[in-house]
Amino acid sequence: MSHLKQQILELQRVSEALEPNEEQRNTYIQEVSNYANTFINGLEDAKAFSSEPLTPNAMALSNEKKSLKEILKIYAAEVEAKGIKPASGGHIGYVPGGGIYTSAIADYIADVTNEYSGMHFASPGAVAMENELIDWMKSIFGFPETAIGNLTSGGSIATLIALTSARDKYGIKNAKIEKSVIYLSQQVHHCINKALRIIGLEDVIIRHVELDDYSRIITDDLSSKIKNDKAAGLNPFLIIASSGTTDTGAIDPLQEIGDIAKTNNLWYHIDAAYGGFFILTKVKKDFFKGIEMADSLVTDPHKGLFLPYGLGAVLVKDKASVYHSHHYRANYMQDAIGDNMPVNPADVSPELTKHFRGLRLWLPLQLHGIEPFVACLEEKLLLTTYFRERLLEIGFKLGPEPDLSVSYFWYPCKAIDENTFNERLVKEIHDDGEVFLSSTIINNKFVIRMAILSFRTKLKTIDKAVKMIDKARKKLSL
Ligand SMILES: Cc1ncc(COP(=O)(O)O)c(C=O)c1O
Structure with a gap:
C-alpha cells in the first residue's frame, strides 16, 4: 500500500469516532431520553430559579474524554440547575418560552x-x-x-x-x-x-x-x-x-x-x-x-x-x-x-x-393540529385574570388590566419607601425561586412583572406563585 494510502487509513481510524455505529447511537439516544424524562418529570417540583453560582471551571474543556453519562451529569448540575429554568411553568418573568417536546424531536x-x-x-x-x-x-x-x-x-x-x-x-x-x-x-x-x-x-x-x-x-x-x-x-x-x-x-x-x-x-x-x-x-x-x-x-x-x-x-x-x-x-x-x-x-x-x-x-x-396551541393561549389569558384576582385578595395593587398576559403589581407598603419595599420583595422572591418573576419600572415606579406564556403554567402554578409571594411579603413585613 502506498504511503499516502496508509496515512489516509490511519487518520480514518481516528476520525471514525465521529460516526457512532447503530448500537452506539441507540445507547446515546436512550441515555438522552432518560435524561429528558427525568428532567420533564421533575419540572413541576423543581425551582424555577436558582442564583447559585457556577462551579469554577465547570465548563472547562480538557483533552480527557468523558462518557455521555458524565457529560449529562455536568449539564444537569451546572446548566439545567442554575439561573432561570425556561422550561418550567414557574417561569413567569421576562417573556417565557416553554419549549414543547415535539419541537425538540424535530430539531x-x-x-x-x-x-x-x-x-x-x-x-x-x-x-x-x-x-x-x-x-x-x-x-x-x-x-x-x-x-x-x-x-x-x-x-x-x-x-x-x-x-x-x-x-x-x-x-x-x-x-x-x-x-x-x-x-x-x-x-x-x-x-x-x-x-x-x-x-x-x-x-x-x-x-x-x-x-x-x-x-x-x-x-x-x-x-x-x-x-x-x-x-x-x-x-x-x-x-x-x-x-x-x-x-x-x-x-x-x-x-x-x-x-x-x-x-x-x-x-x-x-x-x-x-x-x-x-x-x-x-x-x-x-x-x-x-x-x-x-x-x-x-x-x-x-x-x-x-x-x-x-x-x-x-x-x-x-x-x-x-x-x-x-x-x-x-x-x-x-x-x-x-x-x-x-x-x-x-x-x-x-x-x-x-x-x-x-x-x-x-x-x-x-x-x-392548531387546537391545543389556541387552547393554551386562551388558558394563559384566563390565568392572568386569575393571578390578578388572587393578588388583590392578598393586598397587592395591580397595574391596569392588560390586553394580553403580561401585567404588573406592587405591594402598597406604608412603613418604608414603597419602591424599596418592592425591590426587597423581588429579591426575596428570587431567593425563594419556586416561581420566577421579574421586575420593571413603570412611570418611575418599581413594580413586579408577571408574564404568563409558558405552556406549562397551569392553575396550580399560579396558586404556588401566590403562596410564595404572600410568604415573601409576610417575611419582609415582620
Ligand atoms: C415585544 C418583543 N419584541 C421583540 C422581542 C425580542 O425577541 P427575541 O428575544 O426573540 O430576540 C421581545 C422579547 O422578549 C419582545 O417581548
Missing part, C-alpha cells in the same frame, strides 16, 4: 439530516416547508400572498430585517438620516433601538408618542407630532406599534395607527413578537384589527407558540425593499440560482447557512 431530525434550508436548490423540501409556514403566518395576519417573510432565530433578527427594509424603501441614508423621524412608544422592546443602531439609523429623530393609562399609543398625539414634523421640514418615514408590549401586555390601536401611516405615506411596522399569536383566540381577535395594514410584522413562535428558543418570524409586504439588502448573487452560487424559483430564505435574511428551523414548528403543527 433532532433537522440536525441528523442537516438539511441546507437557505436555498431551494439545496433542499427544495426544507425551503418549501419554511415558505409554507410563512404563508400560514401571512394568512393569520391578513398579509397578501405577494408578501415575503423569513423564519429567524428570534424577534431581534426579525426586527433587523423589517427595519432594514423600511430604511431601504425610503432611502434613509447619508444626509437624510438626521432629518428623518421615527414614531414609537416608550414601551417598544429594546431590540428596536438595537436594530436602528445596527442599521446606521442611530442619528434619526425618535419621537416618543404619548401613551394612555393602558400604555397604548394615543393616536391624536401621533398625528399632531407627524404634522408638526412635516411643517418643520423634517422627513417622517416610520411608525412602530406593538401588539403586546413586553412590560405591560398592551396592544396599540393598530387600525387607527395604520390609517395615520397610510395618510402620511409612512412605513408601518408592528412588533407582535410576544403577542401576535393571541390573534388566534376568540376573545382577543378583535384587538388585532388593523394588523393587516402593517408593511412589516414580527412575531415569535418561540414565545406565542411555546416553541423552544430559536424561532422568530418576519413578514414584509414589499419584496423589493427586502431584496435590496438581502438578495445577493455570487459566482460560486451560480448552480443554485435560476428563474422562477421560490423565495430562498437566504434572500430575505442576513444569514446564508442557517439551522433548518422550520421543522421545529411544522412538525408540531402537523402532529398536534
Whole structure:
C-alpha cells in the first residue's frame, strides 16, 4: 500500500469516532431520553430559579474524554440547575418560552439530516416547508400572498430585517438620516433601538408618542407630532406599534395607527413578537384589527407558540425593499440560482447557512393540529385574570388590566419607601425561586412583572406563585 494510502487509513481510524455505529447511537439516544424524562418529570417540583453560582471551571474543556453519562451529569448540575429554568411553568418573568417536546424531536431530525434550508436548490423540501409556514403566518395576519417573510432565530433578527427594509424603501441614508423621524412608544422592546443602531439609523429623530393609562399609543398625539414634523421640514418615514408590549401586555390601536401611516405615506411596522399569536383566540381577535395594514410584522413562535428558543418570524409586504439588502448573487452560487424559483430564505435574511428551523414548528403543527396551541393561549389569558384576582385578595395593587398576559403589581407598603419595599420583595422572591418573576419600572415606579406564556403554567402554578409571594411579603413585613 502506498504511503499516502496508509496515512489516509490511519487518520480514518481516528476520525471514525465521529460516526457512532447503530448500537452506539441507540445507547446515546436512550441515555438522552432518560435524561429528558427525568428532567420533564421533575419540572413541576423543581425551582424555577436558582442564583447559585457556577462551579469554577465547570465548563472547562480538557483533552480527557468523558462518557455521555458524565457529560449529562455536568449539564444537569451546572446548566439545567442554575439561573432561570425556561422550561418550567414557574417561569413567569421576562417573556417565557416553554419549549414543547415535539419541537425538540424535530430539531433532532433537522440536525441528523442537516438539511441546507437557505436555498431551494439545496433542499427544495426544507425551503418549501419554511415558505409554507410563512404563508400560514401571512394568512393569520391578513398579509397578501405577494408578501415575503423569513423564519429567524428570534424577534431581534426579525426586527433587523423589517427595519432594514423600511430604511431601504425610503432611502434613509447619508444626509437624510438626521432629518428623518421615527414614531414609537416608550414601551417598544429594546431590540428596536438595537436594530436602528445596527442599521446606521442611530442619528434619526425618535419621537416618543404619548401613551394612555393602558400604555397604548394615543393616536391624536401621533398625528399632531407627524404634522408638526412635516411643517418643520423634517422627513417622517416610520411608525412602530406593538401588539403586546413586553412590560405591560398592551396592544396599540393598530387600525387607527395604520390609517395615520397610510395618510402620511409612512412605513408601518408592528412588533407582535410576544403577542401576535393571541390573534388566534376568540376573545382577543378583535384587538388585532388593523394588523393587516402593517408593511412589516414580527412575531415569535418561540414565545406565542411555546416553541423552544430559536424561532422568530418576519413578514414584509414589499419584496423589493427586502431584496435590496438581502438578495445577493455570487459566482460560486451560480448552480443554485435560476428563474422562477421560490423565495430562498437566504434572500430575505442576513444569514446564508442557517439551522433548518422550520421543522421545529411544522412538525408540531402537523402532529398536534392548531387546537391545543389556541387552547393554551386562551388558558394563559384566563390565568392572568386569575393571578390578578388572587393578588388583590392578598393586598397587592395591580397595574391596569392588560390586553394580553403580561401585567404588573406592587405591594402598597406604608412603613418604608414603597419602591424599596418592592425591590426587597423581588429579591426575596428570587431567593425563594419556586416561581420566577421579574421586575420593571413603570412611570418611575418599581413594580413586579408577571408574564404568563409558558405552556406549562397551569392553575396550580399560579396558586404556588401566590403562596410564595404572600410568604415573601409576610417575611419582609415582620
Ligand atoms: C415585544 C418583543 N419584541 C421583540 C422581542 C425580542 O425577541 P427575541 O428575544 O426573540 O430576540 C421581545 C422579547 O422578549 C419582545 O417581548
